Amino acid sequence: MRDVVLYMSMSLDGFVGSDREHPGMAIPEGPELRQWKLDRIGKAGAHLMGRVTYQEMASFWPTSDDPYARPMNDIPKIVFSKSLSDADASWPDTRVARGDLATEIAAIKAEPGPDVIVWGGRRLAGALAAADLIDEYRLLVQPLILGQGESLFDQLPESRHVSLVETTPFPSGVVVQVYRPQP
Numbered sequence: 001m002r003d004v005v006l007y008m009s010m011s012l013d014g015f016v017g018s019d020r021e022h023p024g025m026a027i028p029e030g031p032e033l034r035q036w037k038l039d040r041i042g043k044a045g046a047h048l049m050g051r052v053t054y055q056e057m058a059s060f061w062p063t064s065d066d067p068y069a070r071p072m073n074d075i076p077k078i079v080f081s082k083s084l085s086d087a088d089a090s091w092p093d094t095r096v097a098r099g100d101l102a103t104e105i106a107a108i109k110a111e112p113g114p115d116v117i118v119w120g121g122r123r124l125a126g127a128l129a130a131a132d133l134i135d136e137y138r139l140l141v142q143p144l145i146l147g148q149g150e151s152l153f154d155q156l157p158e159s160r161h162v163s164l165v166e167t168t169p170f171p172s173g174v175v176v177q178v179y180r181p182q183p
Contacts, residue, residue, distance in 0.1 A: 018149030
């Protein structure tokens with residue numbers, strides 16, 4: 001059975017979005033972090049995303065020559081949306097999941113292949129966390145304090161305990177913290 005792995009950039013004070021700065025774009029990642037990401041996302045069985053993230057990415061990755069373009073374009077994409085009728089034809093190997101979130105995730109996890117990743121998308125990631133559907137959190141904590149913004153975990157109905165699996169600091173100041181939910 002495949003795992004659902006969340007990748008999310010966040011500020012030191014826990015915000016994943018803000019009108020001040022975007023935590024994932026505020027600090028240049030540097031070559032070491034870039035390679036760390038490429039090594040992992042290139043092995044994903046699928047990219048899971050919400051509609052807003054999908055529409056942003058579908059307008060960029062198909063024509064990009066960035067090193068991230070190849071894994072973003074080659075790996076299957078699954079978009080969670082109640083409003084999209086079809087995926088954009090310009091970004092191949094994309095399907096839209098419209099059903100119940102837990103049912104859709106169970107079906108995706110049961111498919112053969114490597115783990116699937118959720119890359120950004122605060123609302124989808126928050127809904128997955130609230131429904132206990134994330135098997136591993138890979139949080140890219142940025143050396144940035146925003147003071148206000150959007151929280152990843154504001155949809156949780158109650159607190160959750162996690163176990164720290166790995167911590168990796170990078171020269172850019174970003175620290176990747178990997179957690180797994182406690183049983």
